[in-house]
Amino acid sequence: MDGKGLADEMQIDMQEMVAELKNKGITPGLVVLLVGxxxxxxxxxxxxxxxxxxxxxxxxxxxxxxxISEAELLEEIEKFNQDDDxxxxxxxxxxxxxxxxxxxxxxxxSTKDVDGFHPINMGKLLIGKPDMIPCTPYGIMKLLARYNxxxxxxxxxxxxxxxxxxxxxxxxxxxxxxxxxxxHSKTKNLVEVAKQADIxxxxxxxxxxxxxxxxxxxxxxxxxxMNRDENGKLIGDVATSEVSEVAGFLTPVPKGVGPMTxxxxxxxxxxxxxxxxxx
Amino acid sequence: MDGKGLADEMQIDMQEMVAELKNKGITPGLVVLLVGxxxxxxxxxxxxxxxxxxxxxxxxxxxxxxxISEAELLEEIEKFNQDDDxxxxxxxxxxxxxxxxxxxxxxxxSTKDVDGFHPINMGKLLIGKPDMIPCTPYGIMKLLARYNxxxxxxxxxxxxxxxxxxxxxxxxxxxxxxxxxxxHSKTKNLVEVAKQADIxxxxxxxxxxxxxxxxxxxxxxxxxxMNRDENGKLIGDVATSEVSEVAGFLTPVPKGVGPMTxxxxxxxxxxxxxxxxxx
Numbered sequence: 001m002d003g004k005g006l007a008d009e010m011q012i013d014m015q016e017m018v019a020e021l022k023n024k025g026i027t028p029g030l031v032v033l034l035v036g037x038x039x040x041x042x043x044x045x046x047x048x049x050x051x052x053x054x055x056x057x058x059x060x061x062x063x064x065x066x067x068i069s070e071a072e073l074l075e076e077i078e079k080f081n082q083d084d085d086x087x088x089x090x091x092x093x094x095x096x097x098x099x100x101x102x103x104x105x106x107x108x109x110s111t112k113d114v115d116g117f118h119p120i121n122m123g124k125l126l127i128g129k130p131d132m133i134p135c136t137p138y139g140i141m142k143l144l145a146r147y148n149x150x151x152x153x154x155x156x157x158x159x160x161x162x163x164x165x166x167x168x169x170x171x172x173x174x175x176x177x178x179x180x181x182x183x184h185s186k187t188k189n190l191v192e193v194a195k196q197a198d199i200x201x202x203x204x205x206x207x208x209x210x211x212x213x214x215x216x217x218x219x220x221x222x223x224x225x226m227n228r229d230e231n232g233k234l235i236g237d238v239a240t241s242e243v244s245e246v247a248g249f250l251t252p253v254p255k256g257v258g259p260m261t262x263x264x265x266x267x268x269x270x271x272x273x274x275x276x277x278x279x
Numbered sequence: 280m281d282g283k284g285l286a287d288e289m290q291i292d293m294q295e296m297v298a299e300l301k302n303k304g305i306t307p308g309l310v311v312l313l314v315g316x317x318x319x320x321x322x323x324x325x326x327x328x329x330x331x332x333x334x335x336x337x338x339x340x341x342x343x344x345x346x347i348s349e350a351e352l353l354e355e356i357e358k359f360n361q362d363d364d365x366x367x368x369x370x371x372x373x374x375x376x377x378x379x380x381x382x383x384x385x386x387x388x389s390t391k392d393v394d395g396f397h398p399i400n401m402g403k404l405l406i407g408k409p410d411m412i413p414c415t416p417y418g419i420m421k422l423l424a425r426y427n428x429x430x431x432x433x434x435x436x437x438x439x440x441x442x443x444x445x446x447x448x449x450x451x452x453x454x455x456x457x458x459x460x461x462x463h464s465k466t467k468n469l470v471e472v473a474k475q476a477d478i479x480x481x482x483x484x485x486x487x488x489x490x491x492x493x494x495x496x497x498x499x500x501x502x503x504x505m506n507r508d509e510n511g512k513l514i515g516d517v518a519t520s521e522v523s524e525v526a527g528f529l530t531p532v533p534k535g536v537g538p539m540t541x542x543x544x545x546x547x548x549x550x551x552x553x554x555x556x557x558x
Contacts, residue, residue, distance in 0.1 A: 102408070123402030126450075127442045129381070153465045161453060163406045170449075170461075171405075174440060177465040179472060182449075186432045186456040193458060 001222075001251045003139070006146050007259035010267065011055070017270050018056045021277060028273040029058040029086040030114070030266070033076060035099070036066035041092045048090075051262055057269070058085060070099045074107050081109040087276060088114035088269035114268040117164065125171045132268055137169035139260025140201065140222055141176075147249060149220050152177035155196050159183045159210070159237075160203035165224055169201055190214075208239040218248040224257050280501075280530045282418070285425050286538035289546065290334070296549050297335045300556060307552040308337040308365040309393070309545070312355065314378070315345030320371045327369075330541055336548070337364060349378045353386050360388040366555060367393035367548035393547040396443065404450045411547055416448035418539025419480065419501055420455075426528060428499050431456035434475050438462045438489070438516075439482035444503055448480055469493075487518040497527035503536050 018028060030052050034045050045061055052059035064073065073095075080089050089112045095101045110118040116125075116134040124131050144151060156178035160166040170180045183193050185204075194200055194214040200221050202210050207227035215221060225237030236253030244250050251257055297307060309331050313324050324340055331338035343352065352374075359368045368391045374380045389397040395404075395413040403410050423430060435457035439445040449459045462472050464483075473479055473493040481489050482503035494500060504516030515532030523529050530536055 119402030119406060120399045121402065122405040123398030123400065126401045126405045126446055127398060153467050167405055167450075167453075171446075174446075174461055174463075177463075179460065179462050179466040181458065181460040182453055183458050184453075184456070187458040188432050 001143055001147055001249050001256065003143060003251055003257055004255035004259045006143060007263040010263050014055055014267060014270055021273055022056065024277050026273050026277050027058045028270050030088040030090065030269045031060045031062060031080050031086045033062050033064065033091045035064045035068055035073065035095055038094065045092055048262055048265065052266060055266060066096045070103065073099060073104060077104065077107045081112065086112065087272035088112055090115055090265070112272065114265055114272065116168070122168070125168055128175055134164050134168040135264040135268070136165050136224060136257060136261045137172050138264045140169065140257060141172050142264070143251065143260060149199065149249070151199065154178050154198040155181070156199040156201070157181045157183060157194055157197035158201045158203070159190070159194065162203060165203040173199070202237040204237050206237055207235045210238045210243065212242045212246045215243055215246040217246055220249040221247040222257065223251050223253050225253060226258065280422055280426055280528050280535065282422060282530055282536055282539045283534035285422060286542040289542050293334055293546060293549055300552055301335065303556050305552050305556050306337045307549050309367040309369065309548045310339045310341060310359050310365045312341050312343065312370045314343045314347055314352065314374055317373065324371055327541055327544065331545060334545060345375045349382065352378060352383060356383065356386045360391065365391065366551035367391055369394055369544070391551065393544055393551065395447070401447070404447055407454055413443050413447040414543040414547070415444050415503060415536060415540045416451050417543045419448065419536060420451050421543070422530065422539060428478065428528070430478065433457050433477040435478040435480070436460045436462060436473055436476035437480045437482070438469070438473065441482060444482040452478070481516040483516050485516055486514045489517045489522065491521045491525045494522055494525040496525055499528040500526040501536065502530050502532050504532060505537065
């Protein structure tokens with residue numbers, strides 16, 4: 001399953017959406033708050049910025065020293081909450097240890113929370129009326145739709161229960177009428193559980209952990225992993241070459257789920273700007 | 280599993296908690312807003328009131344005609360949001376059709392939402408940091424704890440995906456490290472799925488639907504159903520007499536989950552009053 005390809009397709013649609021908005025005098029605005037010098041964060045933020053600018057966004061990256069106080073960061077967020085030029089606010093994680101990440105995420109205006117991590121957005125998702133949706137699982141749903149994967153009544157198994165992937169993924173698949181199982185590090189007989197999956201989503205952060213024994217023949221396998229092997233090469237949680245012999249569909253790493261995550265972030269920012277246009 | 284017995288035990292503990300609060304000059308206050316004349320609602324509200332008064336609560340039931348407008352009801356809620364005498368606000372469902380129940384539930388101050396249905400409380404639950412918890416699944420967790428049921432690493436299957444039982448139940452069991460499956464009306468091979476459960480929670484609203492074929496020998500079976508049979512007798516979703524031959528533990532109907540739901544509602548109101556005492 002070609003995540004890069006779908007992201008490119010959507011980029012074209014989104015260019016049109018941005019052009020329409022600009023005709024109405026609205027430029028989608030996204031601000032990314034980056035604290036400290038984490039090299040991985042620098043790379044992520046650079047990619048987001050590049051894609052946002054390519055779409056014609058008003059894209060701002062605010063950089064703060066790792067020594068910024070929590071109170072100062074909260075003040076900055078409040079400033080952007082009030083600023084109508086920005087339809088999306090994103091705080092790049094991780095934050096330095098002296099800052100309470102929950103407190104910071106909760107301070108973002110939930111209607112500008114394009115990452116979908118605010119408790120009120122998580123709550124809307126849990127009650128089946130989602131507004132802002134965490135971008136990785138949202139991107140996976142778009143991929144499944146693009147490949148006409150039938151979800152209703154299927155067994156979906158998610159390995160990993162993080163707040164940013166596993167748990168929201170479960171809710172989205174449940175909304176599409178899958179029978180959903182959430183498995184994790186404490187699960188016994190993980191191979192047996194995984195093997196019942198018609199749709200298997202793997203998000204555990206262990207390189208090539210899922211081998212072909214885990215896979216029901218013909219299953220759809222979504223690999224959310226982003227790990228480095230001993231040579232520094234980017235690898236997924238799924239042992240791609242052997243699993244591809246058994247699976248019906250498989251997302252590669254890279255160019256699978258990853259490009260869709262940034263795409264959905266930009267997509268939600270555009271949706272927010274559109275809402276503003278309709279007010 | 281004796282829900283009535285545990286509710287009685289907790290009633291004694293809660294009496295002590297209320298006495299302590301009263302020594303500090305705080306009386307736990309609960310207001311129930313009841314719209315219209317639904318007979319089942321009248322019964323539920325009467326039970327809640329009786330239990331609250333027995334605990335020494337400041338207990339108020341506000342009754343409104345079925346013709347009350349949404350705006351008027353929202354104003355009433357805002358009045359109780361502002362009133363420090365009340366630590367819990369509960370709107371009895373169902374509401375008349377001309378009133379948007381979501382809008383009403385969202386209007387309750389989330390810190391007084393002792394039913395746990397506000398999106399922000401659902402979101403806190405989804406991210407694993409619960410505050411107010413929906414009372415039926417919360418009561419089930421207390422029952423499991425009281426009977427020393429081991430949850431970590433066990434297969435838990437929930438039949439039913441409502442916002443008030445199935446979905447929050449899944450999150451609570453996941454927090455205790457169960458491998459959790461959510462099944463529902465679209466699930467294929469439901470018998471097979473249920474039979475893998477070490478802990479089976481049934482909340483589908485179909486009298487005696489779950490028969491012994493669904494049950495793994497020795498499983499813990501929680502029956503959330505409240506149905507009337509042809510003679511008007513209260514029955515659960517589980518065919519009690521035959522399932523009790525196979526299950527290791529089983530909650531009866533009545534006197535199982537039901538009494539725990541009201542208990543947790545009162546318990547959360549007391550917890551809120553305590554928070555106020557610590558401020």
